[in-house]
Amino acid sequence: MSGPNEDNNTQLSSHIFGDLLDSIIVDVASECHRIAKLGLDRNLEEEEEEMRLSAQARARVADPSNSSETNTKYVVDIFGQTHPSVATEIFECMNCGRSIAAGRFAPHLEKCMGKVIPISSYHISICLYLSIMIDSYYDREFCAIP
Amino acid sequence: MSHSHKLVIKRSSMSRPPPPPPTTNKDQQHQNPSLQEINIKLIQSGEKERLKELLRERLLECGWIDEMKALCRAFTRKKGRNNVTVDDLVHVISPKGRASVPNSMKAELLQRIRAFLASTAD
Numbered sequence: 613m614s615g616p617n618e619d620n621n622t623q624l625s626s627h628i629f630g631d632l633l634d635s636i637i638v639d640v641a642s643e644c645h646r647i648a649k650l651g652l653d654r655n656l657e658e659e660e661e662e663m664r665l666s667a668q669a670r671a672r673v674a675d676p677s678n679s680s681e682t683n684t685k686y687v688v689d690i691f692g693q694t695h696p697s698v699a700t701e702i703f704e705c706m707n708c709g710r711s712i713a714a715g716r717f718a719p720h721l722e723k724c725m726g727k728v729i730p731i732s733s734y735h736i737s738i739c740l741y742l743s744i745m746i747d748s749y750y751d752r753e754f755c756a757i758p
Numbered sequence: 759m760s761h762s763h764k765l766v767i768k769r770s771s772m773s774r775p776p777p778p779p780p781t782t783n784k785d786q787q788h789q790n791p792s793l794q795e796i797n798i799k800l801i802q803s804g805e806k807e808r809l810k811e812l813l814r815e816r817l818l819e820c821g822w823i824d825e826m827k828a829l830c831r832a833f834t835r836k837k838g839r840n841n842v843t844v845d846d847l848v849h850v851i852s853p854k855g856r857a858s859v860p861n862s863m864k865a866e867l868l869q870r871i872r873a874f875l876a877s878t879a880d
Contacts, residue, residue, distance in 0.1 A: 621872055621875050621876070622872075624793065624796060624871075624875060625868045625871040625872050625875065626868070627793060628793075628796070628797075628800070628809075628871050629864065629867050629868055629871060630856075631797075632806075632809055632810050632813050632867070633813065633855070633856060633859065634852075635810060636810065636813060636814055636817065637826070637848060637851055637852055637855050637856075638844075638848055639814075640823060640826045640827065640830070640847075640851065640855075641830065641844050641847035641848040641850075641851060642844055642847075643827075644826075644827055644830035644831070644834070644847055645830075645842060645843070645844045645847055648830075648834045648839040648842050649839065649840075649842075651839075653831060653834075653839075655831075656831065656834065656835060656839060659835065660839070
């Protein structure tokens, strides 16, 4: 093979390799982004929960008027319902019947489904349905073009 | 998994970061068939997808992907998961990611790519 051709091939190959690697990097970043936004990283969830509770506690201690409404992220609406900072849509878990906020649904399902012993096609369809819903929620909330 | 394929398709039409600037000299553009032509052949033959899967598998085996995910988690922990963007994470893992690919792995892929280029040379 002639010299210049070999050099070109080498450069081309490197470039193509770089493209492939970059593409995988984007995939990994996207997956981690999705996990972060959907609250699927349980360690992170627990950490955040602890930080939030301790920040609340500190605020309560520090504030002389001790008004809990202004110091928490929870707002009480006119129906007396609280709206946490995670997504407010409530779903009923088909598995255990509990009401779960959308933002907490994915981690709940992880734990909840683990307790089911028989796997029926009903459960499988529910899982599929839910993962489609979670995906579309993720797309709507975090992928919409501003 | 279907999820990651869906994400890839979406991502490539949206906020995908610009490709790295070409590191080669300008002569290359005069001498060889365009990179675009090669890319088209790669995609149409399905080789690009096969190469990507091979690379992904190797990177998974050697723990590279776990390492990148750990970097993402650490960054997310600092910045807060509500503030993190995909661009953030790409910029966090790109330098380390590109630098830490094992040489043997890179060589294997490069060899396969070169073989493909040779097979398509007219």
